[in-house]
Amino acid sequence: MAIxxxxxxxxxxxxxxxxxxxxxxxxxxxxxxxxxxxxxxHVFITGGSSGIGLALAHQAASEGARISILxxxxxxxxxxxxxxxxxTGIDVAxxxxxxxxFEAVQRAVDEAGPIDVLIVNQGVFVAQELEExxxxxxxxxIDVNLMGSFNMIKATLPGMxxxxxxxxxxxxxxxxxxxxxxxxxxxxxxxxSKFGLRGLAEAxxxxxxGDNIHVSLVFPPDTKTPGLVEENKRKPQLTSIIAAxxxxxxxxxxxxxxxxGIKSGSFIIPCNSEGILLSMATAGLSPQRSYLxxxxxxxxxxxxxxxxxxxxxxxxxxxxxxxMQKN
Amino acid sequence: MAVxxxxxxxxxxxxxxxxxxxxxxxxxxxxxxxxxxxHVFITGGSSGIGLALAHQAASEGAHVSILxxxxxxxxxxxxxxxxxAGIDVAxxxxxxxxFEAVQRAVDEAGPIDVLIVNQGVFVAQELEExxxxxxxxxIDVNLMGSFNMIKAALPGMxxxxxxxxxxxxxxxxxxxxxxxxxxxxxxxxSKFGLRGLAEAxxxxxxGDNIHVSLVFPPDTETPGLVEENKRKPQLTSIIAAxxxxxxxxxxxxxxxxGIKSGSFIIPCNFEGILLSIATAGLSPQRSYLxxxxxxxxxxxxxxxxxxxxxxxxxxxxKWHVQKx
Numbered sequence: 001m002a003i004x005x006x007x008x009x010x011x012x013x014x015x016x017x018x019x020x021x022x023x024x025x026x027x028x029x030x031x032x033x034x035x036x037x038x039x040x041x042h043v044f045i046t047g048g049s050s051g052i053g054l055a056l057a058h059q060a061a062s063e064g065a066r067i068s069i070l071x072x073x074x075x076x077x078x079x080x081x082x083x084x085x086x087x088t089g090i091d092v093a094x095x096x097x098x099x100x101x102f103e104a105v106q107r108a109v110d111e112a113g114p115i116d117v118l119i120v121n122q123g124v125f126v127a128q129e130l131e132e133x134x135x136x137x138x139x140x141x142i143d144v145n146l147m148g149s150f151n152m153i154k155a156t157l158p159g160m161x162x163x164x165x166x167x168x169x170x171x172x173x174x175x176x177x178x179x180x181x182x183x184x185x186x187x188x189x190x191x192x193s194k195f196g197l198r199g200l201a202e203a204x205x206x207x208x209x210g211d212n213i214h215v216s217l218v219f220p221p222d223t224k225t226p227g228l229v230e231e232n233k234r235k236p237q238l239t240s241i242i243a244a245x246x247x248x249x250x251x252x253x254x255x256x257x258x259x260x261g262i263k264s265g266s267f268i269i270p271c272n273s274e275g276i277l278l279s280m281a282t283a284g285l286s287p288q289r290s291y292l293x294x295x296x297x298x299x300x301x302x303x304x305x306x307x308x309x310x311x312x313x314x315x316x317x318x319x320x321x322x323x324m325q326k327n
Numbered sequence: 328m329a330v331x332x333x334x335x336x337x338x339x340x341x342x343x344x345x346x347x348x349x350x351x352x353x354x355x356x357x358x359x360x361x362x363x364x365x366h367v368f369i370t371g372g373s374s375g376i377g378l379a380l381a382h383q384a385a386s387e388g389a390h391v392s393i394l395x396x397x398x399x400x401x402x403x404x405x406x407x408x409x410x411x412a413g414i415d416v417a418x419x420x421x422x423x424x425x426f427e428a429v430q431r432a433v434d435e436a437g438p439i440d441v442l443i444v445n446q447g448v449f450v451a452q453e454l455e456e457x458x459x460x461x462x463x464x465x466i467d468v469n470l471m472g473s474f475n476m477i478k479a480a481l482p483g484m485x486x487x488x489x490x491x492x493x494x495x496x497x498x499x500x501x502x503x504x505x506x507x508x509x510x511x512x513x514x515x516x517s518k519f520g521l522r523g524l525a526e527a528x529x530x531x532x533x534g535d536n537i538h539v540s541l542v543f544p545p546d547t548e549t550p551g552l553v554e555e556n557k558r559k560p561q562l563t564s565i566i567a568a569x570x571x572x573x574x575x576x577x578x579x580x581x582x583x584x585g586i587k588s589g590s591f592i593i594p595c596n597f598e599g600i601l602l603s604i605a606t607a608g609l610s611p612q613r614s615y616l617x618x619x620x621x622x623x624x625x626x627x628x629x630x631x632x633x634x635x636x637x638x639x640x641x642x643x644x645k646w647h648v649q650k651x
Contacts, residue, residue, distance in 0.1 A: 030641070130528060146470075150513070150516075184527055186531070188524050189524075192527075196517065196523070197516070203510070284608060285505065298630050304625070305622045308608070312609070316354035
């Protein structure tokens with residue numbers, strides 16, 4: 001009889017524990033959740049003339065946002081502007097600048113006016129073994145992807161902070177990559193630059209939360225863009241094999257996930273189901289603004305670390321197999 | 328009675344099974360990397376953690392080369408090591424941002440067995456205040472400088488593996504390279520970057536018997552820290568105090584122990600161990616025991632991580648309120 005009572009008590013505990021955890025998490029998660037509207041607000045997108053950036057511009061425009069796009073080539077910008085006008089009837093403002101040039105970026109930001117949602121999306125990527133890759137290319141990738149993001153944020157931040165009082169919550173989101181959550185063969189430079197964005201974002205969120213500005217990181221898989229076409233011409237075979245663990249997406253699909261995540265103020269924004277698992281496995285010390293997601297992260301953490309180790313097992317076996325085939 | 332015994336056995340079986348499974352699947356396989364009588368090349372080796380590493384590696388019988396910018400500091404370091412360990416270290420003056428100079432030093436030093444990329448600069452300041460030149464400096468030295476160093480050393484390291492045993496490339500990161508901290512946008516960016524580099528690099532060089540490590544010290548009592556503290560924002564100190572400071576010698580010991588056991592992630596203090604488990608992510612784990620701890624503790628440590636956020640953002644809010 002006592003054993004049966006013990007059984008029922010432990011069953012009760014088993015049910016109460018998760019509920020207690022959920023309750024605890026709803027109290028402790030910081031920063032608090034926030035909604036970030038984009039309709040009738042100023043969205044500024046770098047790398048906005050093609051790929052994911054262009055898709056973001058299309059979608060944000062059709063949702064009623066006022067759009068500015070920045071990119072290096074005035075021709076591509078004009079093309080993008082026309083395409084958006086054709087499909088949505090909306091005019092976007094265009095700014096030609098290289099994100100590596102701070103002065104040019106500052107001029108564009110000043111001309112564009114107060115920004116509510118900054119999407120730092122420019123990115124270059126070339127996959128190659130570090131032993132083969134030219135250092136100039138490594139420098140290029142880090143300059144554009146990482147230093148360029150610093151330039152962009154540094155130029156935007158003062159104006160963004162000043163204008164928060166009457167303009168509601170602000171958002172700075174950075175386009176990372178699944179290669180910014182796990183390093184992959186051939187991506188020493190690219191992964192370095194994208195991992196760097198996370199260090200920047202985690203620190204930046206602590207610095208700007210007091211000004212009602214909210215930081216997001218978007219983690220797409222391989223996305224069908226002109227950039228990917230270029231990259232595939234030179235990509236090492238092993239890189240393709242490993243990257244295929246996560247299904248590719250179209251730019252429109254990624255843009256939709258990105259905008260949804262930005263609007264709900266999420267710090268980490270995955271784009272596909274493999275991405276959700278990857279994001280939970282690499283949650284680390286990132287803030288989580290949804291107590292439901294926090295609950296899932298806590299509960300799934302152990303299983304996902306195990307899954308990650310299985311992934312490594314498969315990964316290193318593929319590398320070994322590929323090496324044996326070569327010899 | 329039999330029911331109770333069966334109950335206890337069935338409780339023990341799953342963990343034991345997990346341990347066994349992990350023992351089978353962990354990759355890359357564990358490895359030992361000796362340093363005695365092998366060539367250890369240390370950048371940023373004339374002061375701080377680098378100098379402590381040089382002292383300890385030399386007293387363990389390694390053949391040590393140190394690289395740094397200032398020939399004066401290098402001479403000082405060389406003398407200090409000769410005084411304390413009786414051993415001569417080779418010295419090379421170069422700026423890691425200058426690839427040609429680094430290549431010349433590496434060629435002159437000869438085949439390297441253990442490369443410790445330890446140079447680092449750090450200035451804490453809010454991004455809104457910090458000069459972009461300083462951001463560029465931090466990323467150039469800490470991240471691009473590491474690329475230069477590895478690019479220069481890699482060909483020689485690969486060629487010489489056949490008769491020289493396992494090679495090691497260790498990168499000096501920081502706990503600020505595991506979690507971003509107020510005031511450290513540039514520094515955390517550069518140190519997080521090292522992890523992306525390391526995870527990818529390990530996959531590229533495992534076939535050549537070269538093993539990559541990342542060392543994650545907390546605040547360490549070095550000349551660099553003294554400089555940094557002159558300007559550090561108050562909030563940065565408050566948050567960074569969550570982890571106790573260490574001495575350069577203590578960090579060097581943890582680093583060398585980790586390098587010798589071929590660990591990918593090398594924490595330096597107890598808070599660091601917890602932080603490393605919490606941020607294990609998709610990093611490889613070469614010890615099945617550590618892997619077991621990571622799997623079992625992952626959930627609790629995510630809760631702990633969220634508690635830290637609660638604490639830190641609370642401090643940030645309080646500080647803002649006091650300012651106004």
